[in-house]
Amino acid sequence: xxxxxxxxxxxxILKALEIALKTGRVTRKYPFAEPLITDEFRGRIExxxxxxxxxxxxxxxxxxxxxxxxxxxxxxxxxxxxxxxxYCWRCIDVCPVNAIRGTRDFxxxxxxxxxxxxxxxxxxxxxxxxxxxxxTIRQKIYVIKKAxxxxxxxxxxxxxxxxxxxNALLKRRGGVMKYE
Amino acid sequence: MTKKxxxxxxxxxxxxxxxxxxxxxxxxSNDTLFIVVPKEKLRDVTEFIHNKMDCYLRTCxxxxxxxxxxxxxxxxxxxxxxxxxxxxxxxxxxxxxPVAPTIMDIVPAADWCEMEARDLLGIEFEGRKQYRLxxxxxxxxxxxxxxxxxxxxxxPRPSAVGERITPPKTAxxxxxxxxxxxxxxxxEYFELYVEGETVxxxxxxxxxxxxxxxxxxxxxxxxxxxxFLAERICGICGFVHSTCYAQAVEKAAKIxxxxxxxFIRSIVLExxxxxxxxxxxxxxxxxxxxxTGFMHAWRIREHIMVLAEFLTxxxxxxxxxxxxxxRRDINEDKKKQAIEVLDKxxxxxxxxLKALLAVPEVKKRATETGILPKEDARxxxxxxxxxxxxxLDRDVRRDVPYAAYNxxxxxxxxxxxxxxxxxxxxxxxxxxxxxxxxxxxxxxxxKGPIMAEDFEIPENRAAVSLAEAPRGEDIHYIITGDGRPxxxxxxxxxxxxxxxxxxxLKGAPLADAPLTIASIDPxxxxxxxxxxxxxxxxxxxxxxxxxLCPG
Amino acid sequence: xxxxxxxxxxxxxxxxxSCNACDIEILDALTPYFDAERLGVKLVxxxxxxxxxxxTGPITYESLPKVIRAIEAVPRPRFILALGSCAVGGGIWxxxxxxxxxxxxxxxxxxxxxxxxxxxxxxxxxxxxxxxxIYAVGILKGILQKKVKMRVxxxxx
Numbered sequence: 001x002x003x004x005x006x007x008x009x010x011x012x013i014l015k016a017l018e019i020a021l022k023t024g025r026v027t028r029k030y031p032f033a034e035p036l037i038t039d040e041f042r043g044r045i046e047x048x049x050x051x052x053x054x055x056x057x058x059x060x061x062x063x064x065x066x067x068x069x070x071x072x073x074x075x076x077x078x079x080x081x082x083x084x085x086x087y088c089w090r091c092i093d094v095c096p097v098n099a100i101r102g103t104r105d106f107x108x109x110x111x112x113x114x115x116x117x118x119x120x121x122x123x124x125x126x127x128x129x130x131x132x133x134x135x136t137i138r139q140k141i142y143v144i145k146k147a148x149x150x151x152x153x154x155x156x157x158x159x160x161x162x163x164x165x166x167n168a169l170l171k172r173r174g175g176v177m178k179y180e
Numbered sequence: 181m182t183k184k185x186x187x188x189x190x191x192x193x194x195x196x197x198x199x200x201x202x203x204x205x206x207x208x209s210n211d212t213l214f215i216v217v218p219k220e221k222l223r224d225v226t227e228f229i230h231n232k233m234d235c236y237l238r239t240c241x242x243x244x245x246x247x248x249x250x251x252x253x254x255x256x257x258x259x260x261x262x263x264x265x266x267x268x269x270x271x272x273x274x275x276x277x278p279v280a281p282t283i284m285d286i287v288p289a290a291d292w293c294e295m296e297a298r299d300l301l302g303i304e305f306e307g308r309k310q311y312r313l314x315x316x317x318x319x320x321x322x323x324x325x326x327x328x329x330x331x332x333x334x335x336p337r338p339s340a341v342g343e344r345i346t347p348p349k350t351a352x353x354x355x356x357x358x359x360x361x362x363x364x365x366x367x368e369y370f371e372l373y374v375e376g377e378t379v380x381x382x383x384x385x386x387x388x389x390x391x392x393x394x395x396x397x398x399x400x401x402x403x404x405x406x407x408f409l410a411e412r413i414c415g416i417c418g419f420v421h422s423t424c425y426a427q428a429v430e431k432a433a434k435i436x437x438x439x440x441x442x443f444i445r446s447i448v449l450e451x452x453x454x455x456x457x458x459x460x461x462x463x464x465x466x467x468x469x470x471x472t473g474f475m476h477a478w479r480i481r482e483h484i485m486v487l488a489e490f491l492t493x494x495x496x497x498x499x500x501x502x503x504x505x506x507r508r509d510i511n512e513d514k515k516k517q518a519i520e521v522l523d524k525x526x527x528x529x530x531x532x533l534k535a536l537l538a539v540p541e542v543k544k545r546a547t548e549t550g551i552l553p554k555e556d557a558r559x560x561x562x563x564x565x566x567x568x569x570x571x572l573d574r575d576v577r578r579d580v581p582y583a584a585y586n587x588x589x590x591x592x593x594x595x596x597x598x599x600x601x602x603x604x605x606x607x608x609x610x611x612x613x614x615x616x617x618x619x620x621x622x623x624x625x626x627k628g629p630i631m632a633e634d635f636e637i638p639e640n641r642a643a644v645s646l647a648e649a650p651r652g653e654d655i656h657y658i659i660t661g662d663g664r665p666x667x668x669x670x671x672x673x674x675x676x677x678x679x680x681x682x683x684x685l686k687g688a689p690l691a692d693a694p695l696t697i698a699s700i701d702p703x704x705x706x707x708x709x710x711x712x713x714x715x716x717x718x719x720x721x722x723x724x725x726x727x728l729c730p731g
Numbered sequence: 732x733x734x735x736x737x738x739x740x741x742x743x744x745x746x747x748x749s750c751n752a753c754d755i756e757i758l759d760a761l762t763p764y765f766d767a768e769r770l771g772v773k774l775v776x777x778x779x780x781x782x783x784x785x786x787t788g789p790i791t792y793e794s795l796p797k798v799i800r801a802i803e804a805v806p807r808p809r810f811i812l813a814l815g816s817c818a819v820g821g822g823i824w825x826x827x828x829x830x831x832x833x834x835x836x837x838x839x840x841x842x843x844x845x846x847x848x849x850x851x852x853x854x855x856x857x858x859x860x861x862x863x864x865i866y867a868v869g870i871l872k873g874i875l876q877k878k879v880k881m882r883v884x885x886x887x888x
Binding site: 315316319330334335393395414415478479485 | 746747748749750751752753754755756758759762763764788789791792793794795822823826827828829830831857858860
């Protein structure tokens with residue numbers, strides 16, 4: 001194999017021992033002391049229910065569908081399932097109102113999977129003509145604030161809005177039929 | 181390479197193909213030559229490209245293009261590293277009954293990718309033995325998940341019938357390894373056939389980790405989300421996959437990525453290489469029974485993990501790549517800290533390496549075991565440290581520079597002996613080279629934005645992208661679609677290296693098998709979006725669970 | 732649950748199709764910086780010796796029968812630690828054709844087959860930090876308390 005004289009086991013043990021002695025103890029005493037974590041670590045996200053408008057931008061951006069949008073009984077829920085989150089923080093990038101904040105929290109273990117669910121519930125606006133719920137109240141306030149002109153037609157859902165516009169156009173052209 | 185010589189090379193290819201099929205359509209874009217030939221001519225063209233032009237097969241893939249053009253398509257991607265060229269040969273197949281001629285007898289490496297296309301798209305290959313490769317046992321025969329009319333979330337009833345392996349009664353003993361094996365981490369199944377103490381054959385059943393990644397990327401996700409999916413192909417070389425994917429899209433859409441982003445990508449890629457190699461060196465020491473070496477390697481590696489978290493926000497470098505750039509910047513403070521960490525790691529590592537290589541048992545057990553001769557290595561077209569340990573001087577970073585690798589100087593360590601020690605030394609040297617590369621990159625880090633602004637990704641463009649993962653060459657092929665890739669194909673390095681195990685293990689003592697299997701640094705989570713070893717005669721089986729992947 | 736396990740926890744590592752990141756972090760938890768053996772965690776080579784299974788990955792169809800056999804082999808009381816986002820909620824591939832979508836789905840299959848599990852602990856993370864594993868072990872042993880709780884909050888307009 002090799003011409004050079006192989007080292008003896010004793011000398012290699014001594015070498016390893018020397019390294020070990022020089023290094024000393026490196027073990028972190030976690031959970032009884034601080035973890036080995038940096039400031040940059042991406043952990044769980046925290047949705048601020050005071051700021052969230054329930055637009056669902058985060059839901060669209062979320063790669064693993066950890067954020068879901070559920071509409072039920074005139075309410076819209078943003079459901080964050082920590083158990084599926086990949087901690088990419090794309091939701092933070094896309095949130096229009098900065099309602100999502102990243103934390104360094106990683107101590108999330110639990111014996112009940114329901115503990116990992118975080119839901120923000122929004123009330124929705126009903127369409128003034130057909131009565132279907134189509135956006136959250138917060139969303140409406142946000143849109144009016146950003147674009148005050150929309151105030152005139154924002155209380156109709158997109159379908160009714162379209163019908164209204166088309167009917168108005170037809171009337172202007174002299175038509176009498178209602179658009180259907 | 182000058183412009184003229186490239187033209188010359190291209191002309192050679194085109195003339196050659198035209199002499200086989202005069203009506204062949206071709207198109208040259210970026211560094212890739214796209215050619216369309218009818219399936220009757222495929223074998224002749226393959227022979228010309230592979231044998232005459234001395235290219236090797238990067239991979240092949242099927243694609244369901246019935247919604248676009250009304251047919252199935254089969255792509256064979258060849259590589260010409262000397263000229264930095266990719267050659268993509270496209271063949272149209274019948275939409276009702278797609279049948280293609282096999283090229284496996286010309287290019288043995290096409291075995292798995294053809295079977296993958298058969299499983300996932302239902303393309304039949306004439307003139308070869310066909311078998312189930314990727315999909316689980318019990319999956320319906322006529323359900324091909326990558327066809328566009330099959331939803332990505334289709335779930336035939338899970339069959340939980342356990343496969344019991346009843347070894348045939350022969351003189352050879354069968355040692356099963358895996359799918360769950362103590363030291364190692366991935367569910368893969370090897371059967372080693374032994375006579376006495378000597379391994380006479382190996383069989384492999386993988387694809388326990390087939391998760392349907394390609395389909396997901398083509399259906400549920402959008403361009404930016406696929407980055408996060410690509411990372412999760414592999415927990416060790418994840419950043420390589422996401423970089424390779426992003427580069428493929430950037431190439432297809434001709435997006436200019438800011439220099440600073442390229443540098444940051446390269447830095448993180450090298451950090452990944454260091455932690456991967458340190459991990460491997462530690463595990464190799466563990467397999468040799470030198471646990472002290474294992475612990476010290478991982479102690480040193482921990483500094484790199486903390487650094488990775490500090491630079492990217494995740495210990496596994498997840499989550500900073502996007503198409504068009506990166507999400508996190510490296511500021512002066514981070515730069516300073518990174519250099520401090522590297523200095524410390526380098527010092528500790530050199531000391532450790534000296535101690536490790538002085539251990540007589542390590543040297544003895546690694547020397548002249550698991551030999552892969554240079555000839556075999558070339559024929560099997562192995563990649564990464566496995567190739568470099570067998571004297572093949574191949575490294576994508578140097579041969580086809582991507583990201584910021586053309587701004588740095590580094591050596592590509594090559595050893596000729598082809599044994600486990602050679603592969604260990606290649607990795608050991610690469611750690612030092614990587615530290616050197618990161619230092620240079622940090623030093624030259626240009627100013628500017630880290631994300632390209634306002635780009636559009638046009639539909640129906642294709643691109644091949646390469647990257648050097650810690651285990652070898654990683655290939656992503658992309659056809660762009662509406663808001664998401666139309667077809668996205670990944671070929672991981674381990675895919676190419678596994679067949680070499682057969683050569684390494686045959687005739688070797690059983691006791692060397694774990695180290696030898698680990699020595700290619702197999703990464704099954706990468707590979708298992710696909711693959712298989714030919715079943716030979718009925719012999720007995722030794723299962724070894726070597727799911728070591730370290731990525 | 733912790734009344735069953737007062738002393739050292741022996742664990743068997745079961746990768747059901749994960750990307751390796753969690754698996755390497757498990758190994759990392761046993762190396763000098765974290766040294767989970769302080770808490771008695773020992774990686775064993777056979778499920779028959781184990782108290783708990785460290786399950787990573789979204790459970791692919793190919794691995795499902797083998798996973799069930801491994802769980803059957805663990806003597807009772809048996810615990811499962813579902814590690815990482817894939818195991819807890821199916822992760823990024825929670826609804827693809829070749830995975831079953833994590834431990835909650837696995838538990839349903841186990842229930843149908845009459846295989847009992849004495850406790851399941853969910854440890855989110857992608858990948859889990861070695862400390863997250865140690866934290867989960869702390870909860871399993873009863874020396875730490877869980878911090879997360881289901882929250883439903885109303886956004887008042």
